[in-house]
Amino acid sequence: MAFMNSVTVAGVGETEYSKNSGRSELQLSLEAINKALQDAGIDRKEVDGLLRWSVDTSPEATVAANLGVEDLAWFGEISQAGNVGAALVANGAAAIHAGLANVVVIYRGVNGRSGRRYGRGDVTGRSGQGSAAYSEPFGLLTPQHGLAMMARRRMFETGVTSAQFGMVAVTERGHANRNPRATFFDTPLTLEDHQSSRLIVDPFHLFDCCLETDGGGAIVLTSTDRANSRPGPSAMIRAAVQGGYSDREFTDTAAVTLSPRLWKHAKLDPSNIDVAQIYDHFAPFVVFALEDYGFVSRGDGGEFVASGEITWESGSLPVNTSGGHLSEAYMQGMNQLIESVRQARGESTSQVQDAQFSFVDTGIGTGAVILESGE
Amino acid sequence: MSDYHWVRPANLTLPDPDENADEFWEGLKQNRLLLQVCSICSKTNYPPMVMCSECGGFDFQWTESEGGGFLYSYVVTHQPIHPSLVDYTPFLTVLIELNEGPRITSNIINIRPEEAEIGMRVRLELFQVNSEITLPLFVRESAS
Secondary structure (H helix, E strand, C coil), rough: CCCCCEEEEEEEEECCCCCCCCCCCCHHHHHHHHHHHHHHHCCHHHHEEEEEECCCCCCCCHHHHCCCCCCCCCEEEEECCCCHHHHHHHHHHHHHHHCCCCCEEEEEEECCCCCCHHHHHCCCCCCCCCCCCCCCHCCCHHHHHHHHHHHHHHHHHHCCCCCHHHHHHHHHHHHHHHCCCCCCCCCCCCHHHHHHEEEEEECCHHHHHHCCCEEEEEEEEEHHHHHHCCCCCEEEEEEEEECCCCCCCCCCCCHHHHHHHHHHHHHHHHHCCCEEEEECCCCHHHHHHHHEEEECCCCCCCHHCCCCCCHHHHHHEECCCCCHHHHCCCCCCCCHHHHHHHHHHHHCCCCCCCEEEEEEEEECCCCEEEEECCC | CCCCCCCCCCCCCCCCCCCHHHHHHHHHHCCCEEEEEEEECCCCCCCCCCCCCCCCCCCCEEEEEECCEEEEEEEEECHHHHHCCCCCCCCCEEECCCCCCCEECCCCCCHHHCCCCCCCECCCCCCCCCCEEEEEEEECCCCC
């Protein structure tokens, strides 16, 4: 099997999350990388791998020059959008597993609120070119438009309701209220608040939608042998997979085709997972991911959420324990990767006791990682 | 029946089609919705493809859709999250399943957003934006 704990996430780092960072995206990344390397106990000059989202604006060579890297041996971007965090982990772990790099840093620095805003099509609009010629002229202008179209049909097919989606948002807010780093740490949310919030793109209410955030985050990968010099529990990569396209039904997420590979490589099944971070660009997709990864059967996700099963600490599968993209920060999966590491190490503000297997999806089937807690 | 008539936002994005779909956009200018059909295996594509994903062929024919279908899914944009939508919300966008099988993103021009209902029958109504661009839109079929 691919990695099976041969590679470890040795360090994590992040800046504060805000609406106006007051500094460049490059600086946000570098601050986060410094923290992650300090956490890992690895010198900046020893970094020999750098990976980023293709939508990130800080080139690898620029980051390397600022870090004082001596010899950059592995680098690159993965295209698409915010959804490639786990794919980057798979890529970096593969390089280390193959002996092509020793210390790989994955970074994301973004002024997603004070700079270019996703919700307005600033980043994603394609001026009617390519496949957008068949969607944008009719008003499907941002990612949420296409996702709302899918969500509407899936509501029709499975009977899942807006109120059940609302319980995703309410649950995550409860987790954020325990996390001082979260944007909504001080602000509670009720189901009534969700249901009475204005419609953005029906069926999405305001509180179904992720935040727009300024911030930086980074994680450091290295061999498990090397990472073991760091004291305390570790976050070993049990499995990491990516998926960029799949031939599937309109109402399926890509998790339908990705999850069999994930469980096979991990030699696990959904019942083994203790805690999950799931890409919540929009709350309904947490329900869909729970179903399409096989945590519950198709059509049962809404009730699973509404009955408290994803709530820390009483639920059987606490989800988005830092508050997620809805209530902590929208760092395009980076903050969820970091939270999955915290859970594996026992460091979360909503820590699942004795969590052995920590799951993170970074795009509803475009990539997933399972971390195993090690000593 | 509704006498409502939808107004297309004046500055909403227009298609900037690539060369692989010239027949499609030319067909619309001649008031025909053309679907791409593989010359070898007869698989029907929308939007047009460069290569047939079924059989690997590069030769296609074009067949005119008869224009019937039903509402498969829909969204209503309430927040004018794009500058072109200011003054035009709430704004209905639909996914129509054509009787020939493919699904096509479009607008229904004779209903209000709150009248949208999955399963409702629709038929094609071409909408000329300018001398270069005609779009395939739809109307709700009368109940009769």
